[in-house]
Every structure is written in structure tokens, then in C-alpha cells.
Amino acid sequence: MHSRILITGGAGFVGSHVALRLKHTFPAAAITALDNLSRAGSETNLPLLEHAGIRFQRGDIRSLDDVTSAVAEPDLIIDCAAEPSAMAGYGSSAEYVIQTNVTGTYHCLELARRTQADVLFISTSRVYPYGLLNSLPTIEQETRFALDPKQPLPGASEHGIAEDFPLDGPRSIYGTTKLVSEYLVEEFADAYGFRFIINRAGMLTGPRQMGKTDQGLIVLWMAAHHWKRPLRYIGFGGHGKQVRDVLHIDDFCDLVVDQLQNFDSYQGNRYNAGGGPSNAASLQELTTLCEQITGNQIPITPDPETRPADVKLYITDNRRLTADHDWTPQRTLAQTLESIHHWLTNAGDDIKTVLLGGVRP
């Protein structure tokens, strides 16, 4: 098993959950979390990491020195550092998202080249072009858009979007940085002989996600209900019928553990990993669930204009992971939302300040 693990973005939502799970599962492993703490709220995870015996190293993956000096001889690098917003680079410079998401990944690969460490790269469903996704035939139902069972494109079906969905067309600046990084991972692994796995994650959520309007929507929605702040249904007519599937971060961590324990059987592949059709909801439906859990109703204003690169409907087709590795999400959407609400109920003022900073009327 791996004994010296570097997790970039290790103080962030995904990185800190993965770090804590790996320390719990492999207590003898030395784990370093590298993070520049640029995401508001990531600093609140540091005591948890320290308590678990995970070493925190403040550093920036845009710096090759910071990455290569973080751990002397890692045998595993998990790249979770990113600017993860699909809105990044619109209306302002794209320099940070490109330097972090592309150059930063290259620095991880340079470290892997030098050390022959295995690489686990956290990619995204955002690699699939939004134009193609939005062109898929849908049926407008009372509370949501649904995929028409008859789909013209490969990789699209009533099960959702699979790995062979076409990749031609714009996908957001963020999505492009992640796809470029996927190609770099594959290319470097081929050139230098290290092992890799790529997970194209759908919408991940759970406790300790610092949700804001452009990333971490499920937590943002629950936080607004919990603390009674207004929200907006943005885009696609402003009716809240757009749909996402949702994966609890613990289900994602289950997958990562299995991948590390059976690296060779996953090696060299890309996998879609998300909540799947049974864990999908529209914003309207999410509102109803949040109302039921919190007992609160809040004003939600329609804002019909669709934001750049937004997607009407995305549901993950997990069937490759299920068929090849027997992985399926175990937590239901309701359980996922309950776990977030439980966290918010016990959250301190620091978390409240971070989350409410992201709620705009």
C-alpha cells in the first residue's frame, strides 16, 4: 500500500475528506496536505487535519518548488487543488484558474516523473461540452427537465452521461483546464511509466463544503434555508427545473479507498462518478427537500438569464464503475441533505460567515 501520500488542495472540501478517510483507513501512511488556503473556509479544516495526524504544508501548486519540496519521496499524489468554479475566468482574468488547474497539475506530474508516484486525478463532469449537453432532447415535466429516453448522441441515455459522450465543443474555461490536465496526466504517465486513475466527478457535496453561488450549490441551498436567506433560480427560464445528480463525499471516499487498494485494476482509466439517476433533483425539488428538512420556507426569485457555460441537465451514468468495480453510491439524496443540515446546525460562527458570504439575494 501507499505509505507517503501528497494531497494537493488537502485543506479543501474533497482534499480534506479524502485525507481524513485515508488516514483512518491506512493509519501507518504519512499524509501531507498541501494547500494555499485560497478558498474561504478551508482554514477551518486545519484543526481536523492536525488532530488526525495529517501534516499540513502551506504552499501553492503554481510553484514547482512548493510541490516538489512538500514530500520528499511520495508514492501517491492525489491532485485536489483547483479553482473549481465553472464561472472562473468569465468577466475577469483566467490566469488563476489556468495557472492552478493546468500548471499546478503539471507540477504534480513533474513530481510523479521524478519519484514514480502513482497519480489520482480528480477531474469533473464539466469536461463534457455544455452545448452538446444542452442540445440533448429533454422532456419538460412539472418540476424538472428529464432526459428523453431516445438520445441521438453516444454516451447519453436514460442512465445519464457516460464516459464515451463526445468531447468536441466549448465546456467552460474550468472544464477545459480539467480536460487539458487529464490529457497531461495520461501523456506523462505514458512517457514516464507511472500509474494513474482519473475520476470525472459529478456534483459532490457533504458537510464542510464551503458552498457559494458558483460552486457548492447544494450546501448553499441548504444554508440559505437553514438561516432563512433569499435565493434565486438562475437561468433556463428561472423556473428551477435544471437538474443535477448529487454524490455524498463519503461515497466518493469509498471509491478512492477501493481504487488505492486495487490500483492495477483501475490503472490508466477514466471513470464517471456521481450520484446517478436515483440521486438527481431539480432546484425546485431541492427546495422542497430543504423545506422539509429545515422546516423553513424562503423567498426564491426567478432570474431567467442563463449564465455562461451553464448546463440544463447533468446526470452521471455510473455503469462503468458499477460493472467493472461494483461501486454504486450508498447514500440517498435525502441522507446527504440531512448530513449537511446536521453539520450546519452545529456549525460555528466562522462557518456561518463563510457560507452566508456566498448567499446573494
Ligand SMILES: NC(=O)c1ccc[n+]([C@@H]2O[C@H](COP(=O)([O-])OP(=O)(O)OC[C@H]3O[C@@H](n4cnc5c(N)ncnc54)[C@H](O)[C@@H]3O)[C@@H](O)[C@H]2O)c1
Ligand atoms: N466539489 C465538487 O462538486 C467537484 C466536482 C468535480 C470535481 N471536483 C474537483 O475536486 C477538486 C477539489 O474541489 P473541491 O470541491 O474540494 O474545491 P475546494 O475549493 O473546496 O478545494 C480546493 C482546495 O485547493 C486549494 N487551492 C486553490 N488554489 C490553490 C493553489 N494554487 N495552490 C494550492 N492550493 C490551492 C484551495 O484553497 C482549496 O482548499 C478540484 O480539482 C475540483 O475540480 C470537485
